[in-house]
Amino acid sequence: MTQDSTVSSALLLSDSGPFVEKLQGFIQRPQQQRMAAAIEEVLLDGGSLVVEAGTGTGKTLAYLVPAIMTGMTIIVSTGTRNLQDQLFFNDIPLIRDALDIPFNASILKGRSNYLCPHRLALSLKGEQLGVGISFDELDTIRAWSTGTTTGDISEITGIEESSSIWPSVTSTVDNCLGSTCPKISECPVYQARARANEADLIIVNHHLLFADLLLKEEGIGHVLPYADGIILDEAHQLAETASRFFGSTLSSRQLIELARDTLKEQFQFGHDDLRLIDAAQKLERNSRTLLSSFGNGSSNATWSDVQSDGGVREAVSSVDGSLLELMQILEESSVRSKGMLSCYRRSSRLVDLFAMLTEESVTHNFVHWLETTATSFMIHLSPVSIADQFSALMSEKDCSWVFTSATLAVGESFDHFLSSLGLEHESQVLKLESPFDFERQTLFYVPEELVYPSDADYTSVVVERALPVIQACQGRTFFLFTSYRALDQAAQQLGRESDLVCLVQGSLPKSELLYRFLHTERSVLLATSSFWEGVDVKGDLLTCVIIDKLPFMSPADPIVQARLEAMTDLGVNGFYNYMLPQAAISLKQGFGRLIRDEVDRGIFMLGDPRILTSAYGKVFLDNLPTMPLTRSLNKVESFLESMA
Numbered sequence: 005m006t007q008d009s010t011v012s013s014a015l016l017l018s019d020s021g022p023f024v025e026k027l028q029g030f031i032q033r034p035q036q037q038r039m040a041a042a043i044e045e046v047l048l049d050g051g052s053l054v055v056e057a058g059t060g061t062g063k064t065l066a067y068l069v070p071a072i073m074t075g076m077t078i079i080v081s082t083g084t085r086n087l088q089d090q091l092f093f094n095d096i097p098l099i100r101d102a103l104d105i106p107f108n109a110s111i112l113k114g115r116s117n118y119l120c121p122h123r124l125a126l127s128l129k130g131e132q133l134g135v136g137i138s139f140d141e142l143d144t145i146r147a148w149s150t151g152t153t154t155g156d157i158s159e160i161t162g163i164e165e166s167s168s169i170w171p172s173v174t175s176t177v178d179n180c181l182g183s184t185c186p187k188i189s190e191c192p193v194y195q196a197r198a199r200a201n202e203a204d205l206i207i208v209n210h211h212l213l214f215a216d217l218l219l220k221e222e223g224i225g226h227v228l229p230y231a232d233g234i235i236l237d238e239a240h241q242l243a244e245t246a247s248r249f250f251g252s253t254l255s256s257r258q259l260i261e262l263a264r265d266t267l268k269e270q271f272q273f274g275h276d277d278l279r280l281i282d283a284a285q286k287l288e289r290n291s292r293t294l295l296s297s298f299g300n301g302s303s304n305a306t307w308s309d310v311q312s313d314g315g316v317r318e319a320v321s322s323v324d325g326s327l328l329e330l331m332q333i334l335e336e337s338s339v340r341s342k343g344m345l346s347c348y349r350r351s352s353r354l355v356d357l358f359a360m361l362t363e364e365s366v367t368h369n370f371v372h373w374l375e376t377t378a379t380s381f382m383i384h385l386s387p388v389s390i391a392d393q394f395s396a397l398m399s400e401k402d403c404s405w406v407f408t409s410a411t412l413a414v415g416e417s418f419d420h421f422l423s424s425l426g427l428e429h430e431s432q433v434l435k436l437e438s439p440f441d442f443e444r445q446t447l448f449y450v451p452e453e454l455v456y457p458s459d460a461d462y463t464s465v466v467v468e469r470a471l472p473v474i475q476a477c478q479g480r481t482f483f484l485f486t487s488y489r490a491l492d493q494a495a496q497q498l499g500r501e502s503d504l505v506c507l508v509q510g511s512l513p514k515s516e517l518l519y520r521f522l523h524t525e526r527s528v529l530l531a532t533s534s535f536w537e538g539v540d541v542k543g544d545l546l547t548c549v550i551i552d553k554l555p556f557m558s559p560a561d562p563i564v565q566a567r568l569e570a571m572t573d574l575g576v577n578g579f580y581n582y583m584l585p586q587a588a589i590s591l592k593q594g595f596g597r598l599i600r601d602e603v604d605r606g607i608f609m610l611g612d613p614r615i616l617t618s619a620y621g622k623v624f625l626d627n628l629p630t631m632p633l634t635r636s637l638n639k640v641e642s643f644l645e646s647m648a
Contacts, residue, residue: 013040013070016103023065026102035436036062042434043406044070047078047233052398052405052431054239054421056412058438058629059596063408064095067235071205072099072107076232079206081213083238083245084538085113089158092207110196110203112228114212118192119145119155120175122185126268126343127172141169155192164513171261178258178350179265184342201229210241214249217397231403238538239407240589243390243424247563250393251370251386254357256291259323262350263288266334269343280337283330290326294319298376302488306562307372307383308364320362331355361385369570373562388566395426407431411592415626420585442629445605446598447643449473452635454613457553463490466611467497470550472637473609476644479504479526480547484536484594486555494552495530504528509535521545537593542600544647549598553612554624555590556583584620588627595628605647607640 015021017040019032039057046053047070057063068091071078082088092111100107127142141163148160163169175193188194200206206228208216213236216228236242266284270277297319298310310316331351338348361383364372369389375382387393398405412421418433451469455462474481483498485491488510495508505524507517509531521529522545529535536555557564568578591610598606608631615621634640 013044013066013073014038016040016069016073017062017065022102022104027098033060033062033439035439036066039063039066039408039434039436040070042432043067043235044074046406046432047071047074047076047404050404052427053407053434054412054418054427054431055406055408055434055436056418057408057410057436058440059410059599060438060440060602061410061436063237063410064091065099067237067406067408068095068099068205069103071233071235072103072105074233075204077204077206077229078233078235079208079213079228079231080235080237081208081210083210083241085117085158085209086538087238088113088207088209096205096207107205108203109205109207110199111207112196112200112212113156113209114215115180115193116170116174116176117156117158118175118196119149119152119157119173120180120193121149121187121190122181123175123179124149124173125187126272127169129268129271138167138169141167142173145169145173152192155195171257172264176258176261178353179261179346181342181346186342197227200227203229206231210236210238210245211248214246217401218249233404233406234401235406236408238409240409240411240421240593242394242407246390246394246425247386248384250390251384252357252361253382253384254354254361255382256295256380258350258354259291259327259358260288262347262354263291263330265343265350266330266347269341269347272343273340277333277337280330280333283326283333287323287326287330290319290322294323295376295379295381298374298381300378302377304376304561304563305374306565307361307374310374311362311364324358324362327351327355327358371562371566386563388563388570389424391424391426393426395430398427398430405431410596411589413627414585414588414623420581420589438629440599440602440604440629442599442631446629446631447607447640448628448631448633449607449609449637449640450613450616450633450635451609451611451637454611456614457612463493463552464497466552467494467501469611470609471498471502473548473550473607473640474498474504474528475502476641477547477607479524479528480545481528481550482535482539482546482548482597483528483530483550483552484597485530485532485552488532490552491530491532498528498530506530535597536590537596539597540600541597542604544604546598546604546606547644547647548607548609549595550609550611551591551594554587554610554614555594556587559583580620584623588624591624592627607643 014037017023017037023030035057039055039061042053042055043066057066071080080091082091088111092109096109124145128146144162145160152159157174185191208228216226263284267281270280275281297315331348334344334348334351338345370385370387373384375384412418413435414420416435422428422431454469455465470483483494485494491509495506498504498506505527507521507527507529509517514534517529518539521527559565559568567582571578571582595608598608615624
């Protein structure tokens with residue numbers, strides 16, 4: 005594709021450009037034009053650019069328009085699948101209509117987002133043989149599969165994201181048969197990749213991008229085509245996402261899926277190898293025992309702390325033995341089918357990986373830790389910092405880089421973000437303030453008579469102070485928490501002490517919670533991190549955002565602990581150079597849910613008095629937009645009355 009780059013992107017986004025007629029409510033925004041011009045320049049001239057674009061800048065158009073107009077091959081990477089879909093299905097068609105120029109765009113997700121026809125066929129046969137799969141869900145997927153043109157499982161409604169059916173009908177790097185698959189001609193993953201290779205603009209997410217850049221998707225070559233430029237939206241998530249890919253991880257899901265896939269393959273031969281069936285069942289059983297030995301619920305812990313427990317050591321030994329036994333039997337069976345050969349190769353890799361990740365690691369600059377949920381575990385060996393690796397990765401790629409988000413800087417400084425990715429000496433930076441009038445649109449409320457987070461009654465007091473605000477707003481409130489424990493306690497208290505409709509994260513899928521919030525009077529949505537960003541509610545349906553306390557990371561978290569120790573060894577204050585900047589960015593993300601449009605107005609409440617009483621509170625205040633602050637409930641009520 006070759007476009008006419010003599011027409012600048014900034015001019016296209018002016019009040020004389022094509023978007024005025026094509027996009028309802030479009031107005032010329034100098035911040036958006038400056039961002040588009042800067043991105044156009046770096047794409048054409050090379051280098052890297054970091055842009056913080058405040059809420060309301062219109063950063064999506066500000067990077068998509070120059071990406072298209074330069075006529076280059078551009079990869080746009082997002083932090084979430086939701087934003088991927090929004091860009092591809094909403095924003096790009098609008099831009100295509102407005103610009104009236106030809107360009108080829110495609111969307112590409114990780115393979116777990118696409119149906120695997122081969123595994124669907126195996127599951128359908130398995131159902132007939134009595135494997136414990138929900139027939140209703142399987143039949144829904146079978147019926148949908150006959151009409152889909154993309155194979156993207158997000159098209160299916162009525163099946164929860166957490167359903168146990170998905171691993172049976174999608175593939176992973178481990179279990180994909182690749183070019184030897186009998187159904188490769190029907191494969192949605194390969195079809196999506198073929199479309200991406202023909203596209204000028206490819207929309208991916210950070211997980212897929214890093215898997216490709218580090219050759220962890222196929223193990224043999226790149227999935228994504230060569231690009232002239234890479235634009236990374238929601239870039240504040242990059243360091244955390246990258247750390248997963250620069251290290252090593254093994255999950256209980258990998259072990260259990262190996263066992264189940266082995267059984268599926270054995271079913272094709274009429275259950276004729278009882279040793280293989282017994283070994284596969286033993287691996288699944290021992291993997292679940294290992295999960296139980298880690299305790300209940302979600303938690304993170306260093307591997308050395310976990311391994312000191314005798315029950316854990318015994319469970320690890322049992323998994324190790326059953327995994328080795330299964331591998332040895334699969335080696336004999338690998339000649340029977342391509343599926344058996346794939347299972348053998350997976351088992352061989354997992355034997356080595358499990359052994360490495362369950363030994364006590366002393367690897368320098370890495371942290372060895374365990375992550376558990378109610379249904380799974382993951383053992384990680386993660387780098388304390390990915391700055392050197394990421395900087396080296398960028399140097400290997402002969403392309404332009406753009407990093408953008410609404411929250412990258414702390415105050416006026418980008419040092420925290422730049423150092424986390426090793427960009428200190430390489431990138432231009434641009435900070436664009438939001439065009440919204442926060443002094444008129446927002447009131448910041450920190451109630452009187454708050455207690456400190458160390459107080460045993462802290463959450464209870466925050467809820468007491470929040471309740472009259474929520475009542476005055478007639479619901480229409482996001483109540484955001486820094487921990488699940490506080491979330492659960494607040495939900496119970498609000499349920500006892502009010503007639504509000506409490507919509508609690510975890511009780512329903514995220515999309516369903518948001519739908520009910522928008523369509524239920526006097527509702528309050530209580531949530532943790534997943535609602536702190538990427539949720540866009542415009543208008544008076546959301547009138548108030550309450551955050552329980554300053555969002556500091558737990559110093560007991562293994563990754564945080566390791567980074568703090570590494571900084572101490574270098575003579576750097578970890579609190580002021582790592583924990584405080586990260587918390588300030590997170591608070592700004594949470595605040596960003598409130599005002600999404602020029603006409604929005606609302607209350608922002610924080611239940612943590614430290615923002616006003618601590619020496620570091622000014623860092624948080626300086627990182628939030630300038631807006632009036634009050635400690636008076638009467639002023640809150642007056643502000644709300646002025647909105648009526």
